[in-house]
Amino acid sequence: MSIENTSAATTNAQPKPKEDFVGENGDSGVQLDEEKLRQFYIGAIDQGTTSTRFIIFDGLGEPVAQHQIEFTQKYPHAGWHEHDPQEIVDSVDQCIELATQAFLGQGHDISDIKAIGITNQRETTVVWDTKTGEPLHNAIAWPDTRTKGLVREMKERDGAGELQDICGLPLSTYPSSVKLVWLLNHVEAVRHAYEEGRLSFGTIDTWLLYKLNGGKERDIHVTDPTNASRTMFMNLHTVKYDEKLLKFFGVEKDKINLPKIVPSSSATEFGSLSYGILKGIRIAGCLGDQSAALVGQQGFSPGSAKNTYGTGCFLLYNVGEKPVISQHGLLATIAYDFGGNRKPVYALEGSIAVAGSGVKFLMNNLGFITHSHKISDLAESVENNGGCVFVTAFSGLFAPYWIDDAKGTIFGITQYTERGHIARATLEATCFQTKAILDAMELDSGHKLAELSVDGGMSNSNLTMQTQANIVGIVIDRPAMRETTALGAAIAAGFAVDIWKEFDELKEINQRGRMIFEPNISKEESSRMFKKWSRAVEMCRGWLDTEEVNEDFDD
Structure with missing residues (x-):
């Protein structure tokens, strides 16, 4: 029997050190005072979709102590995804305590830690009572799709077509705005708090800053532009809340406590820890997780790009100090805003809903593997995908497709199909969607990317990264x-x-030991693979009609 393969055979992924690739030209010429920088330490709270961690870095960007905790994922109904807001705070407290204990065990002092930064899952929406400081509902997580029916209705409203030009985001289940509207429409306690003017709203950064500063006692209620730009309430051009946007979503400013938008890097706006082992240490930085990854990859120049392979997959492309509103299915967002006399820096973004979560699906739901890191071994047990294409549309498809009625679909299954073929097709799905996003970014920016910086759990897989380079x-x-x-x-x-003062200094952070993957298949073979994937995407549309969407996602 003939099998039509849609992936290249095993290509013996052999990454090579970046210094061999760039040679002497890769040196920026900046000389760091390494001895001095090793004496400064900064803590980082990384509050993600499935876990929380606290990492203490030295001034060279090397981690010296850390702790990570997974927290509960709540799925009350099909398409719903929630978190307990207090459990998130508790996980942060525990990570800070245990990582700091390890730091002290190395002979350091708490006074060596000069500041703390926060990075967080974006769009995830928290509401609480301004008077009591207590949550009024579970946090609605960013992948949640309960608002599908609501989004379809909103797309028919007057002015819907103008929103993206103002805020950079298309109407979808993704941003915080539609999650807040759903809460106002469906949760009595939230609606009452809103009508009585005691409803506080925020994304996870705002919630953490509020609680870590002592809650209602200090009442620190702030956010940064990278997170505010994910709500659909902020004008991307003015970096302020926009009356037209708020009116479209039916949100009245005098009835809700919206967080103040402040720069991502500030020595004063974010307050300090009010309790615990690091009580009194100031919080001086705040970035949404994907913007933080771009900064961590030193993506400070227009044209720089990074892709983070986490629960989802997120590709950011630095476009400079003026926003570029996408015409090809991407998001426009704030990349970072370091304040002072500097202007905000903008990015184009492509979001893939399922990346590492596809691996966890194979592990938890189908029992293919016992640990997620074993996915590469399973995928490498076969030479190719055996004709399988897996469109991992568990929550529809995000950029650049924006197909909300798609469902996860595996094409090409035969009696020949083994677990390894499906494993390989799962890894390839993320790589194909990354290719679609890069193509859209090239069309929007007018420039073809020459290199892509990567991070996140799936980037540990040499097979996945070689596949990505090939695609x-x-x-x-x-x-x-x-x-x-x-x-x-x-x-x-x-x-x-002031641990660092210039961006040129930061460009030397985390440059040691980088590895390069170069394409090692022909352009024709790569094109053939992507054409098959594109056909599968078109075939996965339309699993739900409007009535079924409303049955599945509305109360």
Whole structure:
């Protein structure tokens, strides 16, 4: 029987050191005072979708102590995804305590820690009572799709077509705005608090800053532009809340406590820890997780790009000091805002809903593997995908497709199919979607990317990174220290307290031990693979009609 393969055979992924690739031209010429920088330490809270960690970095960006805790994922109904807001705070407290104890055990002092930065899962929405400081509902997590019916209705409203030009985001289940509207429409306690003017709203950064500062006693209620730009309430051009946007979503400013938007790097705006082992240490940096990863990858120049392979997959492309509103299915967002006399820096972003979560699906739901890191071994047990294409549309497809009625679909299964083929197709799904995003970014920016920096759990897989290089046809650049999201938060905090003063200094952080993956298949073969994937995407549309969407996602 003939099997039509849609992936290249095993290509003996052999990354090589970046210094061999760039040679002497890769040296920026900046000389760091390494002895001095090793005496400064910065803490970074990295609050992600499935786990929380606290990492203490030295001034060279090297982690010296850390602790990580997974927390509960709540799925009350199909398509719903929630977190307990207090459990998130508790996980942060525990990580800070245990990582700091390890830091002290190395002979350091708490006074050596000069500041703390925060990075967080974005769009995840928390509401609480302004008077009591207590949550009024579970946090609605960013992948949650309960608002599908609501989004479809909103797309028919007057002015819907103008929103993206103002805030950079298309109407979808993704941003915080539609999650807040759902809460107002469906949760009585939230609606009552809103009508009585005691409803506080925030993304995870705002919630953590509020609680870590002591809650209602200090009432620190702030956010940074990278997080505010994910709500659909902020004007991307003015970096302020926009009356037209608020009116579209039916949100009245005098009835809700919206967080103040402040720069991502600030020595004063974020307060300090009000309790615990690091009580009194100031919080000086705050970045949404994907912006933090771009900063951690030193993506400070227009044209720089990074891809983070986490629960989802997120590609950011630095476009400079003026926003570029995408015409090809991407998001426009704030990359970072380091304050002072500097202008905010913008980015184009492509978001893939399922990356590492696809691996966890194979592990937890189908029992293919016992640990997620074993996925590469399973994928390498076969020479190719055996004709299988897996469109991992568990929550629809995000950029650049924005197909919300798609469902996860495996094409090409035969009696020949083994677990290894599906494992390989799962890894390839993320690589194909990255290719689609890069193509859209090239169309929006007018420039073809030459190199892509990568981080996140799936980037540990040599097979996945070699596959990625083959599919996108450009060089993949992987750091040795891949905690770049936390590092970005540490950089924002360190910049605020003058550990670093110039971006040129930061460009030398985390450059040692980077590895390069170069394409090693022909452009024709790569094109054939992507054409098959594109056909599968078109075939996975339309699993739900409007009535079924409303049945599945509305109360």
